[in-house]
Amino acid sequence: MLDxxxxxxxxxxxxxxxxxxxxxxxxxxxxxxxxARVLNAIGHGRTDVGDIRDYLGLDSGLMSRLLRSLEDEGLMETTAHGDDARRRIAKLTAAGKREFNAYEAISNRQAKDFLAHHTQREALLAAMDLIASALGRDGTALHEMDPRSDEARYCLGEYYAELARRFKQGFDVKLSRDPDAKDMVRPRGSFIVAMSDGLPIGCVGLKGSSCEFAEIKRLWVAPSARGLGLGRRLMDAAEKAARELGIAVLRLDTNSALAEAGQLYRRSGWTEIPRFNDDPYPDLFFEKRL
Amino acid sequence: MLDxxxxxxxxxxxxxxxxxxxxxxxxxxxxxxxxARVLNAIGHGRTDVGDIRDYLGLDSGLMSRLLRSLEDEGLMETTAHGDDARRRIAKLTAAGKREFNAYEAISNRQAKDFLAHHTQREALLAAMDLIASALGRDGTALHEMDPRSDEARYCLGEYYAELARRFKQGFDVKLSRDPDAKDMVRPRGSFIVAMSDGLPIGCVGLKGSSCEFAEIKRLWVAPSARGLGLGRRLMDAAEKAARELGIAVLRLDTNSALAEAGQLYRRSGWTEIPRFNDDPYPDLFFEKRL
DNA sequence: GCATATATCTGACTTTAGTCAGATATCGTC
DNA sequence: GACGATATCTGACTAAAGTCAGATATATGC
Known part of the structure; x- marks a missing residue:
């Protein structure tokens, strides 16, 4: 009906x-x-005045006046930055925190009311995640994190759940060659999580090992963030980390049920090689020389 | 991860x-x-000054000045309303139409660019439809329309496609008792389409007949608009139309594969009755006395 | 015809947001 | 310690949005 x-x-x-x-x-x-926007930015943990200015896109004069008006209301105080006395650090007073909480309550109530009016909640939330990720693509940042962090474990949980859905025979982590967390932390390897405004939407692991190659493991992109080129970005970041660690050869295993992944590897310079491990799940093996 | x-x-x-x-x-x-907002409202067919003011939520003084500024630019003219000389009708000049088209081009380009940056287009569009329908619920209006109109035919096409997906044996309109369009137009019956900001998102038919009851047919709600109570609203509107037409008994047939529909009927005063026709698709039959 | 209601307009005003030039204090470096 | 760069602040300004009290013309009901 509509184009x-x-x-x-x-x-x-x-x-x-x-x-x-x-x-x-x-x-x-x-x-x-x-x-109100400045108060909320401070309440959400942005303390550096210049950082708030950039985040809200404000002129320095305007920013300064807004800070002054919040100070006059007794909602915040500024102090000099410890290392650099030119920079100012904003901090809410007790009254400021109360006021911030009042704004939070307004936002939470609105969100709750919105959800309360709909019975199709999960579909609606999935649609919202999808659009938020699409709109926030430029704001998606890759962070090196510990694979045992909450964010990493959330990603891995989603990843395993997806494998279980997509493999005909299901998926059980215990049967797979689960990499040791230490192998995915510097200096042996790395684990990278893509964060979009507080929500982890993708991950990849670089697993160092004592043999002549390192492995890419656990590449996952949230369904709500597919089609944004995030898989490519994660792989590039993992390769960069590998180069920094002096790794010359990368390998990975995957399953032909994950067609998008196979395509991505082929299109970004990986070449198929024979099976190099005895993990029961993969049926496709790739290598890339850096 | 996030609640x-x-x-x-x-x-x-x-x-x-x-x-x-x-x-x-x-x-x-x-x-x-x-x-710019006023110019666009006029370009989109809002001619009544009071209507534009309400739509944009403007003060009458401000509105008046904005109209004056557009007039000074030679983009529009106002004339008195035919029936009521207090009311004013706004109309774009040729220059105004060109300017409006330029704004339209900006909007279209942005929408196109947005889509061009994503490979997951259909998923993204479905998510956008879902959210637009959810947010625009208060703006969803029910219109009595001819079942042969574009809007009605779009709804019916989607409805048949959904039946084909959900019935194990598929669905072929030709095998079903397809109601004659004339039976769903006053004075015999009615056909109602739910429109949400230009997009048809649901429909229902009231089919008059020569026997002692009339039938509810083709109740459909777009997947992007489910969970908003639209099915209920459509049924209420169809019942209202039936009362207006002096109909005392309503019947309908449905299929147990359409669980939401059966629930809706049971919850809104319909009682199950034995089969009353030989249509091959339905296996559940309901009646309601008005 | 007259009172009252309604739709729009005009003039005078305020608030908010934003811009820009320059002042002030501090930092890093030579 | 001088010098240029940087972070913030102050003062003077403008544009845009919005508010409000009437003015004007027309409609409606008695």
């Missing part, structure tokens, strides 16, 4: 008016939106 | 910054956003 462009524009219209309502709800506490 | 409320808020953040970018793109034509 694609019209559908995107219908979405834009729906969301524009919703965002307008969201903004005006923040006006209920008798403070202009600019000041 | 539901946090996921909704992540979506809100992603979308807020995207909408900001969308707004600033409209500034490129040297006109403040307010004036």
């Amino acid at each position: 694609r462009v019209s559908r995107v524009r219908r979405f834009n219209r729906a969301v524009t008016s919703a965002v307008g309502a969201l903004d005006t709800s923040f006006l209920g506490r008798g403070r202009p939106l600019g000041a | 539901r409320v946090s996921r909704v808020r992540r979506f809100n953040r992603a979308v807020t910054s995207a909408v900001g970018a969308l707004d600033t793109s409209f500034l490129g034509r040297g006109r403040p956003l307010g004036a």
Whole structure:
């Protein structure tokens, strides 16, 4: 009925008016939106004044005045940065924290009300994740993390669940060659998580070993973040880490049921090689010389 | 990893910054956003000044000044309303139409660029439809339409396609008792389409007949609009139309594969009755006395 | 015809956001 | 310690949005 462009524009219209309502709800506490945004940025852990300025895209003059108005209200204080006295650190006072919590409560209530009005909650949330990841693509950052961190374990859990869904015979980690966490931490290897505004949406592991090659393991991209080129970015980051660690040969194993993965490897300079391990799950093996 | 409320808020953040970018793109034509919004509202067919004011949520003084500024630019003219000379009708001049088209081109280009940057297009569009329908629920309007209109035929096509997917034996309209369009037009019956900002997202038919009962047919709600209570609204509208037409007994047939539909009927006062026709597809039959 | 309601317009005003030039203090480096 | 770079602040300004009290013209009901 509607062509694609019209559908995107219908979405834009729906969301524009919703965002307008969201903004005006923040006006209920008798403070202009600019000041409220600064207060919230500080409350969410941004303390460096320059960082807040960049994040909110404010002019330095305007920023300074907004900080002054929050200080006059007794909601925050600034102190000099320990290492560099030119930089200022913003910190909420007790009153500021109360006020920040009030804004948080408004946001949480709105989100809750929105969900409460719909019975199709999981579908709606999945759609929201998908769009948030697509819109936030430029903001997706890759972080080297410990594979035992909460973020990494969340990714691995999702990864195993997906393998279990996609392999005809299911998937049981215990039967697979599960890499030791230490092999995926520097200086032996690395583990990289893609974070999109607080949500982990992808990961990859670089497993160092005592033999002549290292392995790429656990490449996963959240369903809500596919089609954004994130798999390629993760692989590039893993290769970069491998080069930094002086690794010359990379190998990986995968399964032909994961067609996108195979395509990605072939398109980015990997060549198929014969089986090099006895893991029961993979049926495709690749190598890349750096 | 993130709880539901946090996921909704992540979506809100992603979308807020995207909408900001969308707004600033409209500034490129040297006109403040307010004036551009009014120009676009007129271009999209809103001619009544009061209507535009309500739609954009503007103060009457501000609205008046924005109209004046567009008039000074030679982009529009106002005339008195035929029936009520207090009301004013806004109309774009040739120059105004050109300017409106330029804004349309900006919006279309942005939508196209957005799609071009993603390979997962259908998933993304489905997510956008879902969210636009959810956000636009209050704006969803039910319209009585001819079952042969484009909107109705689109809905029926989607409905048949869904039956074909959900019935084990598939679905072929020709084998089913396809109601005559004339039986679903006043004064015999009615056909109602739910429109959400230009997109048909649901329908229901009321089929009058010469026997002692009328039938509810073709109740359909787009997958992107489920969980919003739209099925209930459509059924209520169909019952209202039936009462207006002096119909006392309603019947319908359905299939137990369509569990949501059966639930809806049971919860809204319908009682199961024995088979009353020889259509091969249904296996559940209901009646409701008005 | 007259009072009252309604739709729009005008003028005077405020608030918010944003811009820009320059002041002030501090940092890093030679 | 001088010098240029950097981070923040201050003052002076503008543009845009929004508010509010009337003015004007027209409609509606008695």
